[in-house]
Amino acid sequence: MGIGDKILVRPIFEPVSEPRRSYTWKSSDSSLVDIFVNHDKSSIITALRNGSTTVEFSSNDGAVSTSFEIHVETVGGDDGILKVLAIGNSFSEDAVENNLYELARAEGVTMVIGNLYIGGASLERHWNNAQSNATAYNYRKISTDGNKTRTPGASIEMAILDENWDYISFQQVSGHSGEYDTYITPLTGLLEYAKEKATNTETGYILHQTWAYAQNSTHADFPRYDRDQEQMYQAIMETVSRIENEFEFDLVIPSGTAIQNGRNTLVGDYFNRDGYHLDMGIGRYTAACTWFEALTGINVTGNAYAPESVSGIQKEIAQHSAHAAILQPYAVTVLEDYQPEEEEEEEVPSGAAIYINLGTRTAPVWNTLDNHVEGTSIEDLKNSDDEFTGISVTITQRFNGINTGGPNTTDTGNWTIPGEVSSQSYFGNAKGVWENMEITQSQLTLSGLDTGKTYKFCFFGARSGVSDNRETRYTVSGANEEAVSLQTAGNSSETACTDEISPDAQGKIVIDITAGDNNNNGNGFFYLNAMQIIPVEE
Structure with missing residues (x-):
């Protein structure tokens, strides 16, 4: 039937x-x-x-x-719903789990989007999982109403049988994305397996062309391409082009070229949040624009939707980068209207404050550190005037995890903290083991600071629904040092701010976060939801 x-x-x-x-x-x-x-x-x-x-x-x-x-069984998408399943990893998470549904909705296209997720999964691993019917995936699914569900312990077979998919996509893990020989055996098996299991006799098969790393990436696989972004990009282009022809894929989605197009605009090499995953704003949005136009054939330029974290000029650049990649998927297109003004001197960022969000949600003008583990970074922070500052932040000592028990509304005076930021925090535990870890101190490191300037720092930490003392101490160290403390239990209005701090000779400032002297919580829980960097005018 x-x-x-x-x-x-x-x-x-x-x-x-x-x-x-x-x-x-x-x-x-x-x-x-x-x-x-x-x-x-x-x-x-x-x-x-x-x-x-x-x-x-x-x-x-x-x-x-x-x-x-x-x-x-439904044949050929007769139900009027575009259904796409990605068998991937964090790169497919970047590309299809954010913004794609909204772009489609803005054009009246109804979608179901699935992503079979294992972080860092290669084609070889997917093929091994298919052969053993391993229940190893977190199956994320966005339904027709935009609601996202997560099903742990899923298998490839389960996801394929879940819908009459119009498209099923595959991609290689990023480190091997430009290595032809790593595709052949697992991709042969995966395509045969998917065609055998698919309930839609007209399912099309997609090869996702992923992106090269940022030039300053520290990814362990970057030496495979001599730590050269252009070399990695060309290797991906040559490999994906060969695989497309040899395996006769129905569609290639050129996210890699779209990102490279964007890097060759006034935005520059700022499409990644950690050197390889896409930035939560323009990076993910560019990839989603590419998927949207490739899947629907609708020109994405002029699409009304963009997330709040993407500015107007970024929206234009992302859409045009994606559209150009659809027209020319294996080579960079120079977008003439979005080149930097060569005759102008490099602009010095204003003295506007820099806002950093410790959580996974995004908010306009906020820089989001979207993971709590060591190595998570933002390579070029923006200030509240939407200007790149050249300042980077990295978690150099991890937090235990994320807490979602912060206040949804705050009253912190002149510093407005949106609910998306205040309701989440990263936390540590300075007194004993919690969740198999003892995190006595967490640490952030700022680099790229102007050694001729000074900076003030403000911190907001909060954990709602508790009444003990969870005082958190923030120690800011550069050429000079200052420690400030904040009672975070039940907090919705107080912040802790330093006086002027000078960077060290290398332009760095280190921030240590731990339990304060008055913290009487049995686990010594400490929190950081948000921080503000205020350049001091000379």
Whole structure:
């Protein structure tokens, strides 16, 4: 049956024409079919979604029973919904889990988006998982209403059977993305496996062309390309082009070229948050724009949607970078309208404050450190005037984890902290083990600071719903040092601010975060939700 099809099933009672017993119709999966029972005990069965179910007709006393199988399959996207499944990793997370649904909605396109996620997963690992039917994935799915669900312990088979996918995509892990030989064996097996399992006979298969690392990336696989972004980009182009032709993919999505187009604009090499994953704003948005136009054929330039964290000029550059990549997927297009003004001297950033968000949500004018582990960084912080400052921040000693129990509203005077920021924090535990870790101190390191300037720092930490003392101490060290403390338990209005701090001779300032002297919590919990860097005017 196809989705929306109806069949009439009429039981025959012998030797009598009218049944003496009471009977019931039921399906082993009521989400697949709807059963309407008529007065004569016949039923009208309507197919709702793809899959297989057992329909049983039985007497209520259990003496009489019969059953049959129904298989529901939709061909060629006849339901009017564009359904895409990515078998990937964090790079597919960057590309399809953020902004793609919203871009489609802005053009009236209804989508279902799935991502089978394992961080750092290669094609070889996916193929091994397929062969063993390993339940190793976090299956993220965005439904037609935009709601995202996460299902741990999923397998490739489970995800493929979950929908009548219009497209299923594959990608190589970033470090091997430009190495042809790493594709052949696993991709051969994965394509055969997917075609065998897919319930849509017209499913198209996608190869996702991923991006080269930032030039200053410290990724362990960057030496494979001599730590040269252009060399890595060219290797990816040559490899993906060969694989596209040899495997006859239905579609290649040129995210790598879109990102490279954007890097060759006035934005520069600032599309990554840690040297390889995409920036939460323009980076992810550019990739999503590329997916949208590749999947729908609708020119993405002029699409009304952009996240709040993307400025107007960034929106234009992202959309035009994506559109140019669709037109020319294997070479950089120079976007003439978005080149830096060569005759102008380099602008000095204003003295506007820099806001840093310790959490996973985003907010306009805030720089988001979206992970709590060592090495997480933002390479070029923006100030509140949307100017790049050349200042970088890195977590040099990790936090234990993320806490989502902060206040949704705050009253912190002239420093306005949106709920997306104040409601989350990174925390540590200075007194004993918590979640198998003892994090006595966390640390942030700022670099690229102007050694001729001084800076003030303000901190906001909060944990709602508790009444003990969870004082947190923030020690800021450069050429001079100052420590300030804040009672974070139940806080929604207080901040802790330093006087002027000078960077050291290398332009660095280190911030240590730990429990304060008055902290009486048994685990010594300490928190940081947000911080502000204020350049002091000379």
